Amino acid sequence: MENLSALAQTIVKTMEQMMRAGHSHVPAENLIKAVRKRKSANNSQLAQALQETLDVHVLVQTTLPTGETVIYQPRMLQMEKSVAKRLKSIAASKASLSPSKLKATLKRIASSSTLSDEQFAAVQGSIANKLSVLTGGPGTGKTTTLKAVLDLAQHMYLTVALCAPTGQAAKRLTQPTGCEATTIHRLLRYNPEEKDFGYNAGHRLSEDLIVIDESSMIDLWLLHHLLRAVKDSACLLFVGDIHQLPSVGAGNVLHDIIQSGVASVFNLTTIFRQGEDSHIVTNAQAINTGEMPNLSNQSQDFFMFRVPTEQIGKMVSDIVANRIPDNFGYAPEDIQVLTPMYKGVAGVDDINQRLQAHLTDSSWCVQLKQGRFKVGDRVVQTKNNYDDNVMNGEVGQIAFIDKKKKTITIQFDAERVVYSYKKMWQIKLAYAITTHRSQGSEYAAVVLPIHEGMSQMLQRNLPYTAITRAKKLVVLVGSDEAVQQAIRNVSATERWTALASRIGQL
DNA sequence: TGGTAAAC
Numbered sequence: 001m002e003n004l005s006a007l008a009q010t011i012v013k014t015m016e017q018m019m020r021a022g023h024s025h026v027p028a029e030n031l032i033k034a035v036r037k038r039k040s041a042n043n044s045q046l047a048q049a050l051q052e053t054l055d056v057h058v059l060v061q062t063t064l065p066t067g068e069t070v071i072y073q074p075r076m077l078q079m080e081k082s083v084a085k086r087l088k089s090i091a092a093s094k095a096s097l098s099p100s101k102l103k104a105t106l107k108r109i110a111s112s113s114t115l116s117d118e119q120f121a122a123v124q125g126s127i128a129n130k131l132s133v134l135t136g137g138p139g140t141g142k143t144t145t146l147k148a149v150l151d152l153a154q155h156m157y158l159t160v161a162l163c164a165p166t167g168q169a170a171k172r173l174t175q176p177t178g179c180e181a182t183t184i185h186r187l188l189r190y191n192p193e194e195k196d197f198g199y200n201a202g203h204r205l206s207e208d209l210i211v212i213d214e215s216s217m218i219d220l221w222l223l224h225h226l227l228r229a230v231k232d233s234a235c236l237l238f239v240g241d242i243h244q245l246p247s248v249g250a251g252n253v254l255h256d257i258i259q260s261g262v263a264s265v266f267n268l269t270t271i272f273r274q275g276e277d278s279h280i281v282t283n284a285q286a287i288n289t290g291e292m293p294n295l296s297n298q299s300q301d302f303f304m305f306r307v308p309t310e311q312i313g314k315m316v317s318d319i320v321a322n323r324i325p326d327n328f329g330y331a332p333e334d335i336q337v338l339t340p341m342y343k344g345v346a347g348v349d350d351i352n353q354r355l356q357a358h359l360t361d362s363s364w365c366v367q368l369k370q371g372r373f374k375v376g377d378r379v380v381q382t383k384n385n386y387d388d389n390v391m392n393g394e395v396g397q398i399a400f401i402d403k404k405k406k407t408i409t410i411q412f413d414a415e416r417v418v419y420s421y422k423k424m425w426q427i428k429l430a431y432a433i434t435t436h437r438s439q440g441s442e443y444a445a446v447v448l449p450i451h452e453g454m455s456q457m458l459q460r461n462l463p464y465t466a467i468t469r470a471k472k473l474v475v476l477v478g479s480d481e482a483v484q485q486a487i488r489n490v491s492a493t494e495r496w497t498a499l500a501s502r503i504g505q506l
Numbered sequence: 507t508g509g510t511a512a513a514c
Contacts, residue, residue: 017507020509021509038507165511165512165513166511166512166513167512167513183512183513183514184513185512185513185514186513186514189514190513190514191514192513192514193514217511217512219511219512222512222513245510247511247512248509248510248511248512249511249512340509340510341508341509341510342509342510343509383513384512384513384514386514392511392512392513434510434511435510436509436510436511437510437511439511454509455508455509456507456508456509456510457508457509457510462510492510
């Protein structure tokens with residue numbers, strides 16, 4: 001890197017930025033265009049600088065199956081190729097079960113099943129096919145279907161690995177399925193010091209069926225390591241909602257797997273949770289198709305308060321502390337504020353300060369390095385804590401502060417955990433959390449501040465993910481223009497990836 | 507230039 005010219009270094013940095021935006025590669029002309037925005041240079045200087053990065057293999061140039069000339073970081077190219085190859089070879093290998101046995105077992109199960117037709121087809125398909133995808137919005141019965149898949153697998157004496165990208169998603173999966181779920185990292189025996197995995201191409205998992213929930217959150221890197229560690233004869237089932245926020249890391253893998261046709265796709269469409277007149281459901285569907293949601297405040301479960309940006313914070317506190325409890329009977333504990341970012345107006349930090357001041361009194365409080373905690377505060381665990389069985393993203397309430405012992409007791413859903421002040425770095429206020437962190441969680445009521453200052457975070461998946469977290473009530477606070485801006489913006493999901501075309505080419 | 511997360 002030090003040996004490169006200044007312009008070549010700018011190209012490398014621009015490329016890194018593109019990876020951070022989620023792309024697996026960049027078309028050569030788009031890369032040059034992006035570099036031009038940072039540094040002025042003429043065509044031949046740019047071509048020469050790009051050649052410099054290619055000569056030392058910091059970047060590589062390649063032609064996609066589509067004929068397009070694109071630039072990759074070498075490791076990204078290698079991962080994308082490897083993922084395509086693994087998917088293809090798993091799909092082509094024989095499964096370790098007999099079709100006649102499947103047929104017989106299915107027949108037995110069908111008679112006692114309460115599954116809908118589309119759910120039953122998914123259950124059958126995900127055992128009969130090597131690679132399957134189970135998609136559908138919230139309330140369509142993905143977990144019910146998953147449970148039936150696991151039952152079927154058990155009847156057929158298949159060994160199963162049940163996993164998810166996050167600790168919380170794994171924990172949530174364990175209870176309804178009655179099957180121990182782990183994070184993908186744990187399943188593969190991740191070693192952070194070596195940055196490698198105990199299970200890999202040379203030492204594969206023995207399980208016949210691998211089920212991966214919340215797979216919209218998986219990036220190219222994690223899928224690469226998972227597929228390396230899976231035996232060729234295994235069946236894979238990816239479960240997720242493609243309309244939720246894309247992975248923060250590079251790739252668009254669930255989307256690409258579906259698009260490539262390498263997997264059988266089962267899309268659940270019937271919603272069982274809310275009634276048909278629910279605006280939560282219809283508005284989520286409208287947003288998905290790029291239409292403006294119905295914000296007329298005519299329904300019983302979907303409302304919008306139109307206020308100028310500088311008044312959003314104040315209005316959100318009023319809604320959480322007074323309006324929702326008074327008018328709908330939900331306590332502040334049942335209400336979750338979801339917002340795109342930490343900083344700025346109506347960001348996580350802003351809302352947390354306001355609601356802490358509004359909702360808890362100061363008689364029992366302690367000032368720690370990272371901030372003030374009060375008895376009654378709503379807080380969130382920010383790292384998987386296997387000792388106390390509290391996962392990253394779990395929300396609880398401060399029950400007790402012991403100033404002599406220097407401990408804080410937090411009541412979570414099922415656990416009551418004592419934290420020393422020293423351990424409190426794992427805990428943050430949670431009156432508001434980011435929409436990203438809410439993925440996979442559900443709340444009775446969701447309050448969503450949305451204003452134009454949130455500019456680049458205003459993406460179509462954002463209001464979709466936020467409002468589909470709500471079981472009973474959604475309240476938007478902000479401006480129609482910001483909602484419109486978010487719905488029009490699909491740039492986060494339009495990533496340059498070539499996984500689908502690579503699979504097609506093999 | 508900015509913004510989002512996760513794993514042991």
